[in-house]
Amino acid sequence: MNLLILGGGGREHALAHAIAASPDCSGLHVLPGNAGTAEVGRNHPGDPTDAPAVIELARQIRANLVVIGPEAPLCAGIADALAAEGIRVFGPTASAARIEGDKAYAKELMRRARVPTAEGRIFEKFRAAHTYVATRDTGLVVKASGLAAGKGVIVCDEPSEALLALERIMVKRCFGDAGNTVVVEERLTGPEVSVLALVDGHTIYVLETAQDYKRLGAGDTGPNTGGMGAVSPSPNVDATLLDRIQADVLVPIVDALRGDGAPYRGVLYAGLMLTAAGPKVLEFNCRFGDPEAQAVLPRLRTDLLGVLSACADGRLADVELDWDPRPAVTVVLASGGYPGKYATGQRITGLDAATAREDVNVFHAGTTLSDGQVVTSGGRVLAVTALGDDVADARGKAYAATDLIDFTGVTRREDIALF
Numbered sequence: 001m002n003l004l005i006l007g008g009g010g011r012e013h014a015l016a017h018a019i020a021a022s023p024d025c026s027g028l029h030v031l032p033g034n035a036g037t038a039e040v041g042r043n044h045p046g047d048p049t050d051a052p053a054v055i056e057l058a059r060q061i062r063a064n065l066v067v068i069g070p071e072a073p074l075c076a077g078i079a080d081a082l083a084a085e086g087i088r089v090f091g092p093t094a095s096a097a098r099i100e101g102d103k104a105y106a107k108e109l110m111r112r113a114r115v116p117t118a119e120g121r122i123f124e125k126f127r128a129a130h131t132y133v134a135t136r137d138t139g140l141v142v143k144a145s146g147l148a149a150g151k152g153v154i155v156c157d158e159p160s161e162a163l164l165a166l167e168r169i170m171v172k173r174c175f176g177d178a179g180n181t182v183v184v185e186e187r188l189t190g191p192e193v194s195v196l197a198l199v200d201g202h203t204i205y206v207l208e209t210a211q212d213y214k215r216l217g218a219g220d221t222g223p224n225t226g227g228m229g230a231v232s233p234s235p236n237v238d239a240t241l242l243d244r245i246q247a248d249v250l251v252p253i254v255d256a257l258r259g260d261g262a263p264y265r266g267v268l269y270a271g272l273m274l275t276a277a278g279p280k281v282l283e284f285n286c287r288f289g290d291p292e293a294q295a296v297l298p299r300l301r302t303d304l305l306g307v308l309s310a311c312a313d314g315r316l317a318d319v320e321l322d323w324d325p326r327p328a329v330t331v332v333l334a335s336g337g338y339p340g341k342y343a344t345g346q347r348i349t350g351l352d353a354a355t356a357r358e359d360v361n362v363f364h365a366g367t368t369l370s371d372g373q374v375v376t377s378g379g380r381v382l383a384v385t386a387l388g389d390d391v392a393d394a395r396g397k398a399y400a401a402t403d404l405i406d407f408t409g410v411t412r413r414e415d416i417a418l419f
Contacts, residue, residue: 002027006048007069010365011290022305036364051081075101095262097286113256120185126170139187146178150226200316209234210292229416232295295330329394336409338379350405
């Protein structure tokens with residue numbers, strides 16, 4: 001099979017790494033890819049949200065399956081465009097991807113489906129949002145409704161901070177058009193967990209859990225990022241709780257989407273907080289999480305290509321997944337200044353030494369090749385994943401591998417998988 005993966009981040013390198021290992025993979029192509037995907041496949045320059053260009057490349061390489069990694073192409077309708085041309089695709093339609101691309105829609109859908117979530121209000125006008133927030137007396141979460149590269153959520157300890165967040169989003173337009181509408185929610189407390197499931201329109205297959213570390217600094221301090229690390233499985237979820245999440249969250253939301261004329265096919269990601277009142281949804285994503293994919297996929301023993309093909313064809317009921325019982329810990333190495341302004345073009349050293357370590361994978365995210373050297377090209381640069389006999393062992397291996405890698409301004413969280 002010839003495969004085309006859309007995207008160029010750490011998630012896409014993790015997907016490419018797993019798919020390239022399949023005996024059924026005869027050709028692997030990535031648009032646009034990064035320095036890591038270039039090691040396991042062929043990169044192609046271009047914009048993964050450009051439907052005519054994607055279709056042309058898929059035909060040129062005779063792609064048997066197109067796997068869409070990031071949310072932007074999904075929300076732009078690339079899956080729809082490919083399907084209309086008779087090209088097999090893994091990923092939801094634009095109408096189903098609204099579950100991530102429009103947080104206001106997702107909030108309303110959860111209310112209709114009676115999915116447990118934070119209490120919240122939706123606003124299209126700054127003055128109305130400002131008036132509402134000014135009457136609150138507890139912490140709030142302010143979300144840009146549209147896509148903001150995982151950074152459109154601002155967690156506020158006090159209503160005064162929420163007022164500043166509203167001004168940033170709706171007046172100063174820090175997230176552009178993504179902030180035309182905002183969702184203001186109560187701030188929930190408790191451990192977070194990421195639950196990913198494959199959905200083929202009817203069947204739901206829940207994958208191994210993960211815990212993401214969104215905040216920039218140790219102890220969950222600083223601004224939200226795209227994710228600074230992950231551990232899989234989550235230490236806070238047992239089989240009973242996972243069954244409850246499937247019954248109370250995944251099944252009703254998939255049914256609600258189908259009722260809206262948007263049957264879901266692809267990966268459905270539920271970000272939840274385990275509150276004293278039970279699990280509540282913080283967000284839905286329409287794709288593999290990043291960096292959760294880098295922690296979950298290395299534990300999958302089953303041929304990923306066969307699994308994605310079955311999901312795309314509506315044959316998920318025939319699939320049985322086999323998992324490595326060992327936990328995985330992923331530590332992200334980011335550019336200095338991320339998630340704000342940061343430098344690019346910094347030469348990266350130590351990659352070969354880190355990759356050579358036992359039970360370690362180094363997934364590239366914001367990297368590119370320049371004069372034969374791997375250099376930084378983004379905020380989150382690398383995700384280093386290690387498997388271990390227990391979480392402490394995996395964590396030690398992951399951090400030991402990151403110690404071997406260096407580039408100017410490199411930064412990381414020091415407490416991944418400690419809680």
